[in-house]
Amino acid sequence: MAKIINGLRLKRMSLLRSFIFICCMTLIAVLAVIVLEFQWAENIRQRNDAHSISNGWILPSLIALVMLTVAVGIVLMASLYYRWKLRKPLDLLMKASEKISANDLGFRISYDSKDEMGELCRVFEIMRGQLEKNYHSLWRSVEERKQLNAIFAHDLRTPLSVLKGNSEFLSAYLPQRKISEEKLLDVIQTMGVHIERLEKYTEAMGSIQKLEDMPVSSHPIETDQLIALLHESGRQIIGNSGKSFNTSVAADANSIAVDVHLVLQVFENIAANAARFAFGHVSIHYCVNKGKLSITVSEDGTGFTEAGLRKAMLPFYRGEVSDADEHHGMGLYICKILCEKHEGSLQIDNGPDGGGQVTASFLNGVDK
Numbered sequence: 001m002a003k004i005i006n007g008l009r010l011k012r013m014s015l016l017r018s019f020i021f022i023c024c025m026t027l028i029a030v031l032a033v034i035v036l037e038f039q040w041a042e043n044i045r046q047r048n049d050a051h052s053i054s055n056g057w058i059l060p061s062l063i064a065l066v067m068l069t070v071a072v073g074i075v076l077m078a079s080l081y082y083r084w085k086l087r088k089p090l091d092l093l094m095k096a097s098e099k100i101s102a103n104d105l106g107f108r109i110s111y112d113s114k115d116e117m118g119e120l121c122r123v124f125e126i127m128r129g130q131l132e133k134n135y136h137s138l139w140r141s142v143e144e145r146k147q148l149n150a151i152f153a154h155d156l157r158t159p160l161s162v163l164k165g166n167s168e169f170l171s172a173y174l175p176q177r178k179i180s181e182e183k184l185l186d187v188i189q190t191m192g193v194h195i196e197r198l199e200k201y202t203e204a205m206g207s208i209q210k211l212e213d214m215p216v217s218s219h220p221i222e223t224d225q226l227i228a229l230l231h232e233s234g235r236q237i238i239g240n241s242g243k244s245f246n247t248s249v250a251a252d253a254n255s256i257a258v259d260v261h262l263v264l265q266v267f268e269n270i271a272a273n274a275a276r277f278a279f280g281h282v283s284i285h286y287c288v289n290k291g292k293l294s295i296t297v298s299e300d301g302t303g304f305t306e307a308g309l310r311k312a313m314l315p316f317y318r319g320e321v322s323d324a325d326e327h328h329g330m331g332l333y334i335c336k337i338l339c340e341k342h343e344g345s346l347q348i349d350n351g352p353d354g355g356g357q358v359t360a361s362f363l364n365g366v367d368k
Helices: 002-007 015-047 052-101 116-173 181-213 223-240 260-277 306-311 331-341
Strands: 219-222 244-251 255-258 281-289 292-299 345-350 356-363
Touching: 015 052, 052 116, 116 181, 219 223, 223 244, 223 255, 223 260, 223 281, 255 260, 260 281, 260 292, 260 331, 260 356, 306 345, 331 345, 331 356
Parallel strands: 244 281
Antiparallel strands: 219 255, 281 292, 292 356, 345 356
């Protein structure tokens, strides 16, 4: 029977068509059994025709037997329908629901039926995948926030210690007038510098929160037009620094859907970094491939150190540079956040000929 059902491709039928088909099959089987029961009753009646009194039990027995056959047919029909169309997908969905309730998203739902239950399982698998993706994204965001807070607290220690020491110094010696005016001005100036540092740290933390909450709005744009915008920004940033640069393009599509303002912000950050550390030349490569935009900016400087490769995308990291830039060591970290919001990534490396190399990628068609 199972081979017959599979041969008829019951899994490819909708639930309604499958129900009608099983009903018809069951009805044919029930009618065949009822016909046999009528023949059986007729044979008994003919054999006992001379004993008409003893034949009184045949009709009630036949009616009871027919009703029993119909009831068995209904139960059999429901059992077959449940077994072949509902049991497996419901079991899969039940186990999947239990795993999701236990925060276990590392599983897959696979059910190859073409009916509504198969579609439900596919939709459930899409939902599970999105939940897993969101969970990992949330976990990564929480870990990055912890790391950011730890770095922020660490970097706050120095200015706070300086302010505390100067405050205690002034409290101890200012009432006794044991501080010269020159020393007093020097202490006040030092405190002002560190207060400004605290203000910049606070502004940086606020800007990160704004970036994380910023929506991504993608719109289609011609590839040539986007590259022209990027090229003009690069010419102004790198050209104003007195460095030369060249560009190359590889594109398999005439248009792409991206958030132009976000892409420009990331590009301008990495272009400014490249111009800052280059000895004299910057190379930019634009690539549009399989719905993804990638921008690689390389420079001929000393490149990243081993520590830089590990830490360059951490917040407040400035490497060996003593003077903080306008992002207070936040440039690549901000670029990383923006790329990930656009379902892309930021990668740093050293080029084959030396010098730093930063690649920012953005997925086509993201709209959040």
